Amino acid sequence: MNLNLLYFSPTGTTEKILESVSGAMDYPVKNTYDLTRSENREKHITFSDEDIVIVGVPVYAGRIPQILLPSFEKIQGKATKAIFIVLYGNRDYDDALLELKNRFEERGFIGIAAGAFIGEHSYTTKVATDRPDQGDLAIAKAFGKEINSKLEQRQENLSELVVKGSFPYKALNAASKLVPTTDDTCIDCGICAKFCPMDAINPLNVKEIDAEKCIRCCSCIKKCPTQSKQFVNENIDKIITMLESNLSNVRKEVELFF
Template identity: 45%
Template sequence: MDKKINTLYFSATNTTKKVVSGIANKLSENMKSEITNNIDFTLPKVRENSVAFTEEDIVIVGVPVYAGRVPNVLLKYLNSIEGNGALAVAVVLYGNRNYDDALIELKDILEDRGFNVISAGAFIGEHSFSKILAQNRPDDKDMAIVEEFADKIYNKLSKGDKLYPIEVKGCKPYRNYYRPKNKEGIPVDIRKVKPKTNSNCNDCKICARVCPMGSIDFEDVTRFNGICIKCGACIKKCPNNAKYYDDENYLRHKHELEDELTYRREPELFI
């Protein structure tokens, strides 16, 4: 089997990266082939340049689920990629609530860009809002499923049969973005909510470096020069716990998720 293995992912807190890399590494082992290209488009500079693939490539593409969909801030970049007949594995990662229409949306985007999507999976990672919801996932159990998934992809490719389009869960037209509700049951908009900075901050600049929107001011990390997508990178990667949210609706939704979504969701695979 003569295919070049590539990864392509957005992963602000490294959970999507872990799953995508796990699939690629196991597939590389099975195919006895090196991973040709790792494209991490989490930071804005990388998204300034598009990429193109060929029929010789297989690309494991991963994105997180935001409000039940592919993050809209990634659509411009994803729609600039050229598949040119490359094979693709579509991967979404969500925080134990639901992936809603994110997987079917990612599959559609990839097919529209000229990829042949041969398999897909929805995996679970620690929620971007929380340090306890789906804590430490993807964990060992998840990663065992990742390896099994890669084995099934390899077996499918090894058969040499015609690769027919796969079906995945989701609705078309896609549902609206999921919206949290206040205590009166009225939907609230938390898109403009941004984290604050407390006195623990020692100006190490890590938050500014990891912000996938490039929104945290490098000279004054308490300031935002752009949007906040609630990815959790600045909070989870701060060594001093200096970043936090104090918005009432955001915190209510965070606690609601933590209280109600304790049931362990499991990965769903589509081969």
């Protein structure tokens, strides 16, 4: 069997969990498809029944990031075993895990396990600070080991994977046109433009951000070495205040499904 990783992870928490889960599995990773890079979202990828794929995405507004849908159309399985993972920022994952599972199962994948993990919230370091932490990573490793034994079972002995979530999925609001601003402390290092998953930041003038492309993933804000990028907006401030007052003292725990 060939183990493959397929993920989208602008601020890195999803990637961390996939590394821990796969690191505990009996199969070496054959291919890694990092869909955070726009060029990888153009690739047509076909998996066979000899492949196992761990698919991981962050939760955006209780759903999977909708910008991934065109790239998912280019991915095809053929009785390919899959593990579905969502990372959420300590609020809720709502219907994201169900949506991920459904979208892959309708493309030739067979879900054998799934998990909802917690990562530091993209919008603030005060919610789920530094998660996934050691406890989360230990659970991720134990999850990987549990999957090893699941993979040894015969196909006919595998029960259908059931995860939390409901359909129709949570309704999405119209996308906002807000983009991060750049203040004068910017040292023009180019990191934000290099890692923007949407290529929305002009590398020749990092203050210029294309509002049509930006998905407000916060990669540029979290990766900037001089904290020069931020959202300057009353509505975002209200959301952050609400997140911090409701969720900074709450610890949600990982949920696993087999």
